Amino acid sequence: MQPIQLAVVVGSVRAGRVGPIVAEWVRGIAAERNTLEVVEVDLAEFELPNTLIPSDETERFTRAIGACDAFVFVTPEYNHGVPGSLKTALDTVKYEWRAKPVGFVSYGGLGGGVRATEQLRQITAELHMVSVRDSVSLHRVRKRFDSAGGIDDAAAVDALGRLLDQIEWWADAVTGARQRAEYPG
Numbered sequence: 001m002q003p004i005q006l007a008v009v010v011g012s013v014r015a016g017r018v019g020p021i022v023a024e025w026v027r028g029i030a031a032e033r034n035t036l037e038v039v040e041v042d043l044a045e046f047e048l049p050n051t052l053i054p055s056d057e058t059e060r061f062t063r064a065i066g067a068c069d070a071f072v073f074v075t076p077e078y079n080h081g082v083p084g085s086l087k088t089a090l091d092t093v094k095y096e097w098r099a100k101p102v103g104f105v106s107y108g109g110l111g112g113g114v115r116a117t118e119q120l121r122q123i124t125a126e127l128h129m130v131s132v133r134d135s136v137s138l139h140r141v142r143k144r145f146d147s148a149g150g151i152d153d154a155a156a157v158d159a160l161g162r163l164l165d166q167i168e169w170w171a172d173a174v175t176g177a178r179q180r181a182e183y184p185g
């Protein structure tokens with residue numbers, strides 16, 4: 001079987017953001033599985049306008065999403081919601097998200113970003129994505145990682161394992177299904 005192309009999407013673009021540290025941890029664990037080929041999609045590396053006007057850059061982003069079979073969104077919570085950068089990215093692409101699984105790794109203060117994750121469940125359902133049940137939430141995120149990027153949260157490591165198991169299962173199911181018949185979206 002071909003490895004699943006899994007994109008770890010870094011959802012924050014803020015100067016001084018924590019997102020890449022969290023994404024690096026996700027990437028490292030996912031890359032231990034030979035069933036997955038992990039790529040990074042860092043939203044800070046794309047100029048995606050919130051006017052949603054198509055451009056070479058939105059095309060480049062659309063192609064990057066189209067090349068992937070599955071996604072893990074690494075998202076902070078801003079004012080009890082999804083960061084604007086991630087919402088714009090979701091709104092920029094239409095068909096290339098469809099019939100593909102997505103899992104959520106959120107982080108924030110005491111709430112661990114769970115409100116952003118629950119909003120993402122609504123948004124990704126509208127985009128015809130399949131969101132997996134298990135998610136990861138890292139509360140007080142700045143205290144979770146040591147200087148080498150190691151994490152002090154065994155429950156989060158377990159949760160990420162379950163999330164990736166479910167991503168693999170769904171990616172296997174829907175990749176075959178997409179090849180057999182056009183998705184009726």
Ligand SMILES: Cc1cc2nc3c(=O)[nH]c(=O)nc-3n(C[C@H](O)[C@H](O)[C@H](O)COP(=O)(O)O)c2cc1C
Nearest residue numbers: 012014017018019076077078079080108109110111
């Ligand atoms: C504009 C803004 C709003 C925030 N709102 C929340 C919030 O509602 N809940 C929360 O847990 N943390 C909140 N935080 C804290 C962030 O989760 C924390 O700063 C995190 O590191 C942000 O992710 P980033 O560093 O990748 O941008 C907020 C931070 C910012 C900058």
